Amino acid sequence: MKKQNLLLAPALALILSFSSFDFMTERLDPPKKGVPVFSNVVYEGNDAVYNENPLESNEFYNPILQGCYPDPAITRKGDDYYLVASSFAMFPGVPIFHSKDLVNWKQIGHVLDRVSQLDVHDTGISQGVYAPGITYNKNNDTFYMITTAFAGGAGNIIVKTKDPMQDWGEPIKMDFDGIDPSIFFDDDGKAYVVHNDAPNKGEELYQGHRVIKIWEYDVEKDQIIKGTDKIIVNGGVDLADKPIWIEAPHLYKKDGKYYLMCAEGGTGGWHSEVIFMSDSPKGPFVPAPSNPILTQRYFPKDRENNVDWAGHADIIEGPNGQWYGVFLAVRPNSAGQVNTGRETFILPVDWSGTYPVFENGLVPIEPTLELPEGVENKTGEEGYFPNGNFTFEEDFSGDKLDYRWIGLRGPREAFIKQTKKGLEIDPFEAEITELKPTSTLFQRQMHKTFSFKTDLTYKPKSDEDFAGITALQNERFNYAFGVTKKGKDYYIVLQRTESGKSSIVASEKIDLDDDISLKVEGDNADYKFSFAIDGDTYKNLGGTVSGDILSTNVAGGFTGAMVGLYATSGSSIEPVE
Structure with missing residues (x-):
């Protein structure tokens, strides 16, 4: 592990002793003077698509995970299903969800929840942890999570557990290059790792030319077996078409045949999912004649309830023998911008023929799906993750925070404390524009139309003190x-940072008696920031501002926008008279 940023040093000894996301420091002593205390948060989503498409009694909403939960992977042990997604430089890393029916999901934690597992302290938000794969090995009753960590010199790693409800082990560094690994366990006990890689040196034919490679895996030593690597897909379905970014491979076995499913076309407008078949896990693999088996690339971008970029999928046999596939896709706002990021969708999969095909995955994806037989929709109830329109309230009075609250580049326990009056944020010097751990407590923007408000008790002591809320796509936007x-x-003060350059949108002198209420509202591409001194009468600051910088269209990268609580003791923000 790299030497940690000095900002984290005082807290590291404590943090490493606990599962960081399951532990919250309970400090019931009064808050420090001059340190911001947030007494509550209310997030409310109100998207038109849900108002215009109310659920019937036999339906649930798609996506199943709204907001930035991309690159989903899924596995099963008996009646228990586990799903993971990418987290990049968010901390803790790799959110993990559990379900009994593929409709109702509970977040049970994060796979990488300790500094010893994940070192992202100096990492751009779109680096960090990419494309996790999760697989249950029935031969040794063990779960494996394999991923690529673009931080801390980790590269491709595996962590293991006997029980995903408990802690995962320390990372085992894999001895191969490339990205998007997944692991497959055959009935005979043999294991294989497949991943995206560059072509052999000197054999690259065009920009975006990639290959899928396979290795045999030694289960006892937890390492690939040197010399067993083989390229099993070169370029994609048809090399003559110059396909780009064949990636995210997964191996399956059904009726004695081996199936390799991959994303193709890049995680954008040409994204798709394709399938190959072989008599051996090491090939040769023959593409299905009807590829792709999932894509939204052929439809008008201005269609109603547009879902786009579909791909990067994983499939599983669900209840009653019906197959399902999870995959990422985006829902652009009315300006065609992607602010909510790449989300996790699900569709039934028809595997009655030779090859699996996503049902309705080749027509415009609808916002609702029919429930599997015998399943009741409990999303948003009894601890199940919500979707559709919902309100999330947090008063910071519990023993631990909801799992949706995340830090950036470091553990939240390094800067948060529970007090009698609410959540105290002990500010780092770092600002959100820096590549350092920041004292920010985030949740993902999960709707195109939303509001996020908080009540803050705070009196800054110096010109370098700042506390409030932030809407963030990355450190430069x-x-x-x-x-x-x-x-x-x-x-x-309202500050806008675009392409790394910060400017003051508006500022106003106020009479501050410790308490102030802050609110950000988003309506597709339009955002508004408001404050209230009396806790009730909100006043807009800066008018309507553009949410373009919170979109991947403008900011680039792989994440969606986040909203959260923020404090710094090293602020460079200067109010304009």
Whole structure:
């Protein structure tokens, strides 16, 4: 592990002793003077698609995980299903969900929840942990999560557990290059790793030319077997078409045949899912004559309830023998921008023929799906993850925070404390524009139309103190909205950062008696920031501002926008008189 940023040093000894996401420091002593205390948060989503498509009694909403939960992978042990997604430089890493029916999901934690497992302290938000694969090995009753970590010199790693409800082990570094690995366990006990890689040196034919490679895997030593590597797909379905970015491979076995499913076309407008078959896990693999088996690339971009970029899938046999596939896709807003990121969708899979095909995966994807037989929709109830339109309230009075709350580049336990009045954030010097751990507590933006508001008790002590809320796509594209000081006066300030350059949108001198309410509202591409001194009468600051910088269209990268609580003791924000 790399030497940690000095900002984390005081907390590391404590953090490493606990599963970081399941532990919250309970400090019931009064909050420190001058340190921001957030007494509550209310997030409310109100998307038109859900208002216009109310659920029938036999339906549930798609996507099943709204917001930035891309690259889903799924596995099964008996009646228990486990799903993981990419987390990049968010901490803890690799959110993991559990279900009994593929409709109702509970987040049970994160796979990489300790600093010893994940070192992202100096990492851009779209680096970190990519495309996890999760597989249950019935031969030794063990779960494996394999992923690529673009941080801390980790590369491709595997972690293991006997019980995903408990902690996962320390990372085992894999001795191969490339990305998007997944592991497959055959009936005879043999194991294989497949992954995306570059072509052999000197054999690259065009930009985006990639290959799928396979290795035999030694289950006892937990390492690939040197010299067993083989390219099993070169370029994609048809090399003559110059396919780009064959990636995210998964191996399956059914009726004595081996199936290799991959994404093709890049995680954008040409994204798709394709399938190959072989008599051996090491090939040769023959593409299905009807590829792709999932894509949304052929439809108008301005269609109603547009779902696009579908691909990067994994399939599983569900209840009653019906197969299902999880995959990523996006829902652009009315301006065609992607602010909510790549989300996790699900569709039934028809495997009555030789090859599996996603049902209705080759026509425009609808916002609702029919429930599997005998399943009741409990999303948003009894601890199940919500979807559709919903309100999430947090008063910070529980023993632990909801799993949706995440840090950036480091554990949240390094800067949060529970007090009698709410959640205290002990600010780092780092600002959200820096490649350092920041004292920010985030959740994902999960709707195109939403509001996020909080009540804050805070009086900055110096011009370098700032606390409030942030809407962030990455360190170079974000908004910061909150309270600071200039001389003897207090100000409410809205700062916009685009391409790494920060500017003040608006600022206003205020009479601050410790308490202030802050709110950000998003309506597709339009965002508004407002404050209330009396906790009720909100006043807009800066008018309507563009959410373009919170989209991947403008900001680039692989994440969706996040909203959260933010504090810094090293603020460079200067109010404009």
